[in-house]
């Protein structure tokens with residue numbers, strides 16, 4: 421037998437008599453994994469095509485409604501630190517003047533300007549339109565609008581004054597529609613711009629005590645999704661931010677009427693500093709991300725409630741796909757614990773009432 425024949429018989433022996441085919445499922449698995457990896461790599465390669473070009477804040481004109489206090493003021497300071505020109509919009513003039521001084525301290529060059537405009541963003545559209553026109557004449561077309569003017573209120577449904585349901589929608593919802601409407605035409609003409617809406621974690625889940633507040637924040641999401649679909653071809657990007665409780669004068673005011681249940685439930689995601697919220701939301705708006713969340717709970721809530729919202733990066737989409745089931749499982753535990761907080765508070769109240777009667 422020649423050595424060549426010896427070799428071919430060894431191969432035939434191996435093919436027919438060894439159990440290499442037991443490895444077949446593993447080989448197939450490997451092929452599938454290779455395909456998935458190749459697909460993901462391909463997606464990453466085309467991702468710059470779907471991610472917007474970042475906005476340059478240096479020299480940009482940023483209008484911040486609610487810019488005289490809390491989160492809005494911190495956002496204005498954050499943008500100023502990156503070289504933007506700022507228009508602060510709010511009602512109270514003395515608060516505006518004070519905030520202007522604070523923002524000016526964050527200047528990085530001597531050309532930067534802070535403009536103050538006193539107007540109620542929720543009442544008369546014509547008035548809002550006219551002040552936006554004024555500020556565009558002074559500082560140029562608006563590159564980024566931050567809709568942060570807003571107010572919160574917590575209380576039990578039957579104890580909330582019915583007027584409050586209307587005022588919440590007016591300030592938090594219409595107060596974001598009007599300024600947006602006033603800047604959008606110019607943005608479309610220029611084929612550039614950023615619109616930011618400050619919703620809340622209470623705009624992703626409805627919670628005890630927020631029957632008046634939550635709906636006004638949920639409404640912003642619907643507005644933002646519809647607007648983004650209309651504006652994308654014009655290179656205008658919309659961002660919705662969902663901050664947790666943030667240490668501001670607004671929160672201090674809200675805490676005065678906050679039911680115990682609401683306080684205990686909100687403690688889940690803690691209290692954040694406005695500067696931290698500002699850093700995150702400004703970065704997201706600059707990048708043109710639709711969603712902006714703060715902290716691990718914020719991240720989970722956003723993945724869980726992404727629904728049909730637009731996706732701005734491949735990574736974000738993949739993360740949502742992979743994590744949703746897991747986060748829903750975690751969410752069920754949270755919901756269970758919230759329900760038990762509500763039940764315990766009710767029992768405690770009833771016991772206290774019964775004890776009062778006995779005395």
Ligand SMILES: NC(=O)C1=CN([C@@H]2O[C@H](COP(=O)(O)OP(=O)(O)OC[C@H]3O[C@@H](n4cnc5c(N)ncnc54)[C@H](OP(=O)(O)O)[C@@H]3O)[C@@H](O)[C@H]2O)C=CC1
Nearest residue numbers: 486488489490491510511512540541570620665666668670
């Ligand atoms: N703090 C928190 O825990 C969280 C807050 N948010 C949201 O962030 C936004 C800012 O909150 P925060 O910083 O706490 O609030 P603040 O009360 O500290 O600031 C609110 C700002 O909005 C202005 N404003 C209120 N109503 C109007 C109006 N009708 N027209 C024009 N300006 C108005 C206020 O000025 P003036 O009164 O002079 O008009 C002020 O500048 C709100 O939309 C809030 O719902 C979201 C999640 C958490």
Ligand SMILES: CCCCCCCCCCCCCCCC(=O)[C@@H](N)CO
Nearest residue numbers: 572620621622664665686689717720751
């Ligand atoms: C996987 C699922 C995770 C679930 C985590 C749930 C956490 C719930 C906490 C909700 C906090 C609500 C803050 C409202 C802040 C606000 O808008 C007002 N303070 C305004 O002043």
